[in-house]
Amino acid sequence: MCTVLDPGMLTTVQDLGRTGYRAYGVPSSGAMDRMALTVANLLAGNTTAEAALEMTLRGARLSFARPAFAAICGADMQARLNGERIANWSSFVIPAGSELSFDHAASGCRAYLALQGGIQVPTVMGSRSTYLRAQIGGLDGRMLRAGDELPLREAMLPRQSLALPPEMIPAYTPDITLRVMMGPQDKLFTAEGIATFLGQAYKVTHRNDRMGYVLEGAKIAHTSAADIVSDALCPGSVQVPGSGMPIVMGSDCQTTGGYAKIATVIGPDLMCLAQSKAGDNIHFHTCTDDEAVQALREEHAFYRYIEDAVRPLRN
Amino acid sequence: MTANMIARMLDCGEQALIVEFGDSIDPAINARVHQLARRLNESASTGILEIIPTYRSIMVRFDPLVQRREDLKKEIAEQGASLDESSTSVQGNITLIPVAYGGEFGPDLDFVANHNGLSPQEVIELHTATPCLVYMLGFTPGFPYLGGMSPRLVTPRLEQPRQRIPAGSVGIAGAQTGIYPIESPGGWRLIGRTPLTLFSPRSPQPFLFAAGDYLQFAAITSEEFAAIAKEVSAGLYTPQVRQIPQGGPDVHGA
Structure with missing residues (x-):
């Protein structure tokens, strides 16, 4: 059991999201940065399917009555265990009676705390991910608050910490390049509109959350209207409403939408969006289907590398 | 063919x-x-x-x-x-949606009636007359985008959306009609409310209907609303579902 002393700014339970309910209007939800979640799970000795905490901009303060084994990845929230600094992108033992605290994000936006055994909230439609708008998943469908008790499965405790080699830790910079595959509705934009989208930098505005990121920059021109007969959206869809400003959809994005979508950010690059903050600059760079699939292959190879490193340490 | x-x-x-x-x-x-x-x-x-x-x-x-x-x-x-070109050969169901119209359940029923030069009773009769096609679900979990509402009921949205619309509210926005599955803000004109639960996330069957199905509204009294609501919360209510007759239902989809 783990007790929440201070929930931080916006902390929710997330796993890799729900599959199979978008036809019913239920978003996939799940971690905004699936890479950081997955690495945290693997370092903590979990399968990739376990649920962890996603903390946003300012992290939580937690107390542990019983020993646990944990890993933190993603934004650097300057974690401390009983006052001692803990390295980001590493796993560590939490002795009974410890306090684990996080501060504001010194780099990045979202940090993931995985605990061995996973956070055992009930699954709702096949996932433990919190979807705040419909109040489902996680802890009663809401963000954490002080006094909450997180149900944990008993840890097997490998008792050997592991850290990601520094060269494998992603650097979060204020200049971000997101690879996109053009479409599905790139034909509804003028050649200049597409050149603007690919040539200009777009600023992340304060209107950003798990649903989507509203960006600001040069106006993207449509051939005529911005509206289409509503069709399906997915995380990474880049909608351009009549304002000409792109909106990149996130994990909690609604399942359908009525604005033309100029392009789709490829899955492996969504982690860069998840770690961006208001004021950061985004550059869109087009890639082919082959390049996108290759990036996905590399993402999975990276996970296998970590799995292989962790396996010998298991009890 | x-x-x-x-x-x-x-x-x-x-x-x-x-x-x-x-x-x-x-x-x-x-x-x-x-x-x-x-x-x-x-x-x-x-x-x-x-x-x-x-x-x-x-x-x-x-x-x-x-x-x-x-x-x-x-x-x-x-x-x-190899799709079947005779487009009306839909295999979905028609789910009956009991609705208490007007009063506290449908505060905009009179507005919709006045706007269209109808009596409230005529609005109810037109709204329950034919099945509506569930084109798709979206917006919030279980929210149906419906076709098939009578063109005589077309009414513009509220100028100022309501902050809180109770789950089950049945509304009209332009030529569309729909049901709010969960409490949410919204600008549709509310004409009634169903006691049925459209979205039960913890149930093995979380949704009452799927895209491609049909719904048909049926008027009930406020006493029937209370009785059905009680059965629903006790988990005893079984929604009435009809199979679509051969050759498709007698509806116009848009």
Whole structure:
């Protein structure tokens, strides 16, 4: 059991999201940065399917009555265990009676705390991910608050910490390049509109959350209207409403939408969006289907590398 | 008769593609969408993760590490080539939605009536007269985008949306009618409320209906509303579902 002393700014339970309910209007939800979640799970000795905490901009303060084994990845929230600094992108033992605290994000936006055994909230439609708008998943469908008790499965405790080699830790910079595959509705934009989208930098505005990121920059021109007969959206869809400003959809994005979508950010690059903050600059760079699939292959190879490193340490 | 009615397939990132049948809201186009969606769901093709049918297209989410895009497209094109062209051969159900109209349940019933030069009773009769096609679900979990409302009920949205609309509220926005599955803000004119739960996330069957089904509203009294609500919360209520008769229901979809 783990007790929440201070929930931080916006902390929710997330796993890799729900599959199979978008036809019913239920978003996939799940971690905004699936890479950081997955690495945290693997370092903590979990399968990739376990649920962890996603903390946003300012992290939580937690107390542990019983020993646990944990890993933190993603934004650097300057974690401390009983006052001692803990390295980001590493796993560590939490002795009974410890306090684990996080501060504001010194780099990045979202940090993931995985605990061995996973956070055992009930699954709702096949996932433990919190979807705040419909109040489902996680802890009663809401963000954490002080006094909450997180149900944990008993840890097997490998008792050997592991850290990601520094060269494998992603650097979060204020200049971000997101690879996109053009479409599905790139034909509804003028050649200049597409050149603007690919040539200009777009600023992340304060209107950003798990649903989507509203960006600001040069106006993207449509051939005529911005509206289409509503069709399906997915995380990474880049909608351009009549304002000409792109909106990149996130994990909690609604399942359908009525604005033309100029392009789709490829899955492996969504982690860069998840770690961006208001004021950061985004550059869109087009890639082919082959390049996108290759990036996905590399993402999975990276996970296998970590799995292989962790396996010998298991009890 | 069969024909290939897929208009185009579009890329939507490395893990999805969009299969389009047309550019308009049309019951015949939507019937093809649901026909292909059903086939793809039943085919259990390797690598397909999720099928999301909408008004006039389907999103197919797949794992590109298991299934190559070009092979999947070929497979979908083959399925599309053998669709049944007689578009009304829908296989869905008609789910009866009991609704208490007017009063506290439907504060805008009188407005809708006045706006269309009807009596409140005539609004209720028109709203319950024919089944409505569930073109798709979206906006919030279980929210149905319906076609088939009488053109005599068309009413503009509220100028100032309400902050809180109770779950089950039945409303009209322009030519559309719909039901709010969960409490949410919204600008639709509310004419009634159903005691049924459209979204039960913890149930093995979280949704009352699926895209491609039909709904038919049925007027109930406030006493019946209370009785059904009690059965629903006790988990004893079984919604009335009719099979669509051969040749399709007697409706106009848009």
